Amino acid sequence: NAGVTQTPKFRILKIGQSMTLQCTQDMNHNYMYWYRQDPGMGLKLIYYSVGAGITDKGEVPNGYNVSRSTTEDFPLRLELAAPSQTSVYFCASSYRVTPNTEAFFGQGTRLTVV
Amino acid sequence: DAKTTQPTSMDCAEGRAANLPCNHSTISGNEYVYWYRQIHSQGPQYIIHGLKNNETNEMASLIITEDRKSSTLILPHATLRDTAVYYCIVRGSGGSNYKLTFGKGTLLTVNP
Numbered sequence: 001n002a003g004v005t006q007t008p009k010f011r012i013l014k015i016g017q018s019m020t021l022q023c024t025q026d027m028n029h030n031y032m033y034w035y036r037q038d039p040g041m042g043l044k045l046i047y048y049s050v051g052a053g054i055t056d057k058g059e060v061p062n063g064y065n066v067s068r069s070t071t072e073d074f075p076l077r078l079e080l081a082a083p084s085q086t087s088v089y090f091c092a093s094s095y096r097v098t099p100n101t102e103a104f105f106g107q108g109t110r111l112t113v114v
Numbered sequence: 115d116a117k118t119t120q121p122t123s124m125d126c127a128e129g130r131a132a133n134l135p136c137n138h139s140t141i142s143g144n145e146y147v148y149w150y151r152q153i154h155s156q157g158p159q160y161i162i163h164g165l166k167n168n169e170t171n172e173m174a175s176l177i178i179t180e181d182r183k184s185s186t187l188i189l190p191h192a193t194l195r196d197t198a199v200y201y202c203i204v205r206g207s208g209g210s211n212y213k214l215t216f217g218k219g220t221l222l223t224v225n226p
Contacts, residue, residue, distance in 0.1 A: 004157075035216075042201070042216035043158070090157050092214075102148070103214060105157035 002026050006091050006106035013081040013113045021076040021109050023091030031094045032074040033058075033103065034066065036087040043090060049074055081113045118202045123221040126196075132189040134220055136202030139183040146205040147178060148214070149187045151198040158201065158216070161187065192224045 007022045025032065030051045035043040045058030049068040063085060065077040074093075078085060088110050094103040119137040126132040138147065148163040162169055162176045164185075169176045175188040189196055201219040 037216075040218070042218050043214075044216075045214075088155060092157075102160040102163065104160065107157045108155065110155075 004091055004093055004104050004106035006109050010110045017081050018079050021089055023074045024072050025093040029093035029095050033092040034076045035090045038087050083113050086113045120202050120220045125223050126192045128224055128226050129191055132192040134187040134200050137184045138204050141182050141204050147185050148203040148205050150201045153198040194224050197224045
């Protein structure tokens with residue numbers, strides 16, 4: 001069982017370039033999330049989705065876009081990369097959002113914008 | 115969501131029990147306490163969670179005080195591979211329960 005899979009693992013972008021971070025899960029989870037983690041800091045929620053076709057903003061959505069066309073996939077799009085978006089990005093999923101349900105995380109995408 | 119307070123870092127000898135404290139004095143009655151860990155920038159890994167009663171699984175034990183204002187994660191026999199940042203999180207209810215709010219956590223270093 002693969003769980004949550006993120007690609008690529010590493011990427012270097014130039015300022016102004018765009019890219020899509022891919023995330024897929026094979027656990028049939030309805031809920032998916034994108035977090036970013038800056039060096040020495042905790043994780044901050046960028047966007048989340050409660051099911052196919054439904055997305056909403058988290059704490060730090062500026063500069064990002066998401067889509068959820070299928071239950072399995074939740075890609076994160078950076079349109080105009082900026083140095084402030086240098087970070088490690090984690091995708092996560094959960095079956096429900098009740099307080100009694102754990103989330104499962106991918107291994108992360110390390111992005112550097114130069 | 116209730117905020118949590120954890121020590122910045124702790125050390126533990128290999129083979130000994132690691133006891134990681136967490137204060138969550140503003141926790142409300144229907145909020146769960148979760149623990150995750152993150153090993154060297156890998157994705158966070160779920161460890162355990164609980165509401166009122168003490169919990170135990172194959173990884174750890176969670177002891178929650180009777181007033182629920184604090185908790186302790188116990189790794190009974192720490193190994194070098196348990197060196198990681200451990201996050202104590204209070205899981206919100208209602209409109210915010212989709213979110214896990216990660217602080218800076220406790221860096222646990224297990225020494226040989």
